[in-house]
Structures are given as structure tokens and as C-alpha cells.
Amino acid sequence: TGLMVTKAMMVELGPVLTAFMVTGRVGAAMCAELGTMRVTEQIDAIRSMAVNPLRHLIAPRFIAGIAMLPLLTVFSCIMGIIGGYIVAVYYYKMPSTSFLDPLPVNITNYDFFSGLIKSFVFGFIIITISCYRGLATSGGAAGVGRATTNSVVICYTVILIGNFFLTIVMNNSYSYIDDLLNRVF
Numbered sequence: 001t002g003l004m005v006t007k008a009m010m011v012e013l014g015p016v017l018t019a020f021m022v023t024g025r026v027g028a029a030m031c032a033e034l035g036t037m038r039v040t041e042q043i044d045a046i047r048s049m050a051v052n053p054l055r056h057l058i059a060p061r062f063i064a065g066i067a068m069l070p071l072l073t074v075f076s077c078i079m080g081i082i083g084g085y086i087v088a089v090y091y092y093k094m095p096s097t098s099f100l101d102p103l104p105v106n107i108t109n110y111d112f113f114s115g116l117i118k119s120f121v122f123g124f125i126i127i128t129i130s131c132y133r134g135l136a137t138s139g140g141a142a143g144v145g146r147a148t149t150n151s152v153v154i155c156y157t158v159i160l161i162g163n164f165f166l167t168i169v170m171n172n173s174y175s176y177i178d179d180l181l182n183r184v185f
Contacts, residue, residue: 001084001088001098002100003102003103003106005081006107007111009084010077010111010115011114011167012167014080014115014119015115015122015163016159018069019069019122026068027126027130027155028130030131032134035134035135038135038136038138039139043135058135066123066124070116070119073119077115113181117170129158134151
């Protein structure tokens with residue numbers, strides 16, 4: 001049970017659910033903020049002052065998103081594993097050794113790093129789509145709402161499709177990546 005919870009959280013559930021939460025909260029906020037700046041012509045004002053809006057508005061969001069999502073994914077995985085432990089041991093009365101003993105043998109560096117790689121990719125997806133949809137907003141306040149909704153829906157869809165393909169690629173290259181990680185760590 002502990003092995004299944006840990007593998008599921010580290011490889012699949014942690015990165016995807018964290019990306020969904022960040023999309024709903026941060027991605028929507030970024031899209032709405034940039035969309036509001038677009039329809040109120042604040043971005044044009046920034047450009048008229050000879051400031052590149054991409055460097056000033058997008059680059060900090062991009063760096064923060066790429067750095068933030070892996071950290072949140074690690075936290076999410078830890079909380080999910082602790083939650084699984086509490087339910088298994090205290091609610092279902094499973095011996096704690098049955099939950100914890102298989103972990104050191106069966107959890108590899110690959111499991112940890114595959115979740116981190118996915119979270120980097122998901123961070124890139126969220127920031128790119130949210131910022132693009134925000135900068136492409138038109139149509140006043142109603143347009144901002146439509147752009148924000150479209151941004152979140154597109155992010156969810158691309159995250160799920162990206163997770164599918166990343167899982168296929170990582171599983172097919174498992175032995176190569178695992179050997180490389182074992183040499184490094």
C-alpha cells in the first residue's frame with residue numbers, strides 16, 4: 001500500500017494535481033491581470049515608454065512559474081504520502097512497517113526526477129498559455145473573462161495530453177535515465 005501511494009504521488013498524481021491547482025489559481029490570475037492590462041491599454045503605455053513588456057511583464061512570471069511548480073510538487077507529494085500513511089496506519093490499522101518497508105528498495109531516483117521533470121514542463125505550459133491568452137485579450141471586461149476561462153480549459157487539456165506523452169517517453173527510456181541518475185546520485 002505504501003509503495004503504491006508513494007509511486008502514484010511521485011510519478012503521476014503529485015505533478016498533475018499540483019499543476020491543476022496552480023492553473024486554476026495562478027494561471028487564471030495571470031491571464032486576467034495581463035488581459036486587463038491589455039484592454040485598458042497599459043501594455044501599450046509600457047511600450048510607449050520604451051520598455052519591453054515581455055521582459056518586464058512576462059519574464060518574471062515565467063521564471064517564477066518554472067521555479068515554483070517543482071517545489072509545490074515536492075510539497076504535494078510529501079503531503080500525499082503522509083496522508084496515505086495516516087489513513088493506512090490509523091484508520092485501517094495497517095502496521096506502519098508494512099507501509100514503510102518496501103519504500104527504500106522500490107522507490108528510485110527515477111521516480112522522484114520523473115515527477116520533477118513533469119512539473120517543469122507543466123510550469124512551462126501553464127505560464128506560456130496563460131500569458132499568451134492574457135496578452136491576446138480583446139473585447140473589454142467580457143473579453144477578459146472569456147480569455148481567462150479559455151486559458152484555464154486549454155491548460156487543463158494540454159497538461160493531460162502532455163502527461164500522457166511524457167509518461168510514454170519516460171517509461172520507454174526508463175533504463176537509460178535510471179542508469180544516468182544512478183551515476184550522478
